[in-house]
């Protein structure tokens with residue numbers, strides 16, 4: 088059977104077309120020792136906000152998040168894109184990532200995990216559900232911060248193959264959002 092001029096995409100590559108949300112730095116803390124991992128498998132589940140994050144059991148952060156049930160989702164801007172990728176290529180088991188990548192922890196207001204000063208946005212979150220089969224941690228944001236003075240506001244998105252898209256042109260289509268005016 089022929090399908091127009093479509094070539095088949097291997098199924099294992101299909102996620103790459105859905106993945107590009109912002110790359111996130113997920114910060115946990117255990118016994119006063121903070122750690123950071125890079126995460127691009129996230130999904131917005133509700134406006135509150137409720138966010139789903141998929142963590143591999145191989146990540147040092149996995150057990151800590153299971154145990155402490157709280158974290159910070161820090162959204163880096165393009166000025167620290169290399170650091171964000173490197174944070175996702177080493178483990179908190181043997182590395183103090185705040186020190187190694189010269190990042191500054193700031194005390195959060197609702198959770199023990201710290202905010203990251205160098206990030207554009209920090210969202211303090213409490214884990215409400217864990218779906219073990221998928222390593223899916225469902226969490227509720229309880230406090231959110233934005234660095235209003237930061238000049239670099241572009242976030243970036245993982246394609247899943249080691250390449251990244253940095254935000255570009257913003258197109259304002261508010262006039263077409265007639266059903267969703269409360270969000271414009």
Ligand SMILES: Cc1cc2nc3c(=O)[nH]c(=O)nc-3n(C[C@H](O)[C@H](O)[C@H](O)COP(=O)(O)O)c2cc1C
Pocket residue numbers: 110122123124125126127128129141142143145146147148149171172173174175176177178179180245
């Ligand atoms: C761009 C990028 C995106 C990543 N996304 C995820 C993800 O969504 N879920 C996950 O479990 N690991 C993801 N990782 C891998 C973890 O960040 C990596 O295993 C890290 O070393 C875990 O740190 P930890 O052992 O200190 O917890 C990603 C890595 C990179 C570089």
